[in-house]
Amino acid sequence: MSFLDTVAMKLLPIANAIGNQRHLQSIRNGLISILPLTIVGSFFTIVLNLPIPGYSEWVAPYLAALDVPFRFTVGLMSLYASFTIGANLGGSYKLDKITSGFLAMLATVLMVVPINLAEGVNQSGEAVAAGRYLPIASLGSQGLFGAIIAALVAVELYHFTKAKNLEIKMPDGVPPVVGESFGALLPTLLVILLFWIPRHFFGFDLNGLLTIAISPLKGFLTGNNLLGGVITQFVICVFWVLGIHGHAVLGPIIRPFWDQAILENAELFQGGMSAFDLPNVFTEQFYQWYAQMGGTGATLALVVLFMFSKSKYLKQLGRLSILPGIFNINEPIIFGTPIVMNPLLAIPFILVPIANTILVYIVTALNWVPKMMVKPPFSIPAPLGALITSNWNWVAFVMVFVCFFVSLAIYYPFFKAFEKIQVTQEEQAQVEEA
Structure with a gap:
């Protein structure tokens, strides 16, 4: 048994346990469910900042x-996330999804302290009625x-009352x-009491406490910490090499940090902060357009090399994989080559995203x-994606091509070694058929 097989056998149970854990799965599915809102909402930031002379003056009113x-x-x-996470967790317990989602939303809203205004004005200068x-x-x-x-606790309370038959039966x-x-x-009633009393009578701020508690981890994974960015890439790629979907395993853990990071950047940018001064470097979009163009492992470069290969199989595989690769879908190349459990191609598959991450950092x-x-959307081709997400910065557009050529250079020697093996096998197969 090879070293990679041994490692896979050790990690597979852990990966399955993380991927199938009820609460982590609900968080992952819940955050994925609100993608239409966050993607479409983000495009309005683009509309407000089109790189057209005179556009900013025209749109100002x-x-x-x-x-x-x-x-x-x-x-x-x-x-929105509280509802979708609550609904997913409730569904996993065979509870009513709508009720679960509403209870999760109720808990979330109860943690927010209303502002009590005697009078005021809105952004347009119009008078605002007194109220909360x-x-x-x-x-x-x-x-x-x-x-x-809040969503997880609310649904667990709902599940507890159902499991103990503590409900009014009609x-x-x-x-x-x-x-x-x-x-x-x-x-x-239990959700109201649990979240209302501590927040509004004792001043317990769960959001503030969580912000303090996770700030070191958030700064490590999504802020400006290069080591955090390199480790993230390394772990995701290693899981893929072992045949385990890296994003599916790490998604429930790291996706909340990624989503919070990009949306924090978006809110600050929308508020007038320069894109150069935003706090978070290592967003998911950073990896998508720079480090992982063509999919995990930045395999678009490998696909291009395959297209001009001396091996008939690799050439055919490259031609079949180029269109999905342009749109950042690389399962055909990962499993068709295969890269999974392939010690030769596993090395550049891990090294290339790390090199790109360091370079762009x-x-x-x-x-x-x-x-x-x-x-x-993740399926936008990398140069265009980098251009859009960087406030139409042409240097970001160029950096995608720089990363692509760096990827080509790293993949090339490993590709040639793998190609030689593949060509030898094809020649032997032809002799045996003859």
């Missing part, structure tokens, strides 16, 4: 109105981890929707390219 879609999508992402208003900032990216905890013949509503009365630290602040 409409800024307040054009900002609304962003604020009610990305700006409320914690509220929820600050939208508390329901944006900064409240994401609080929303996750007679037979009552419509299921009505029966489910009455059955949720006690968990609703240096360029970013020198303020030659800005940080990324919008969240377009």
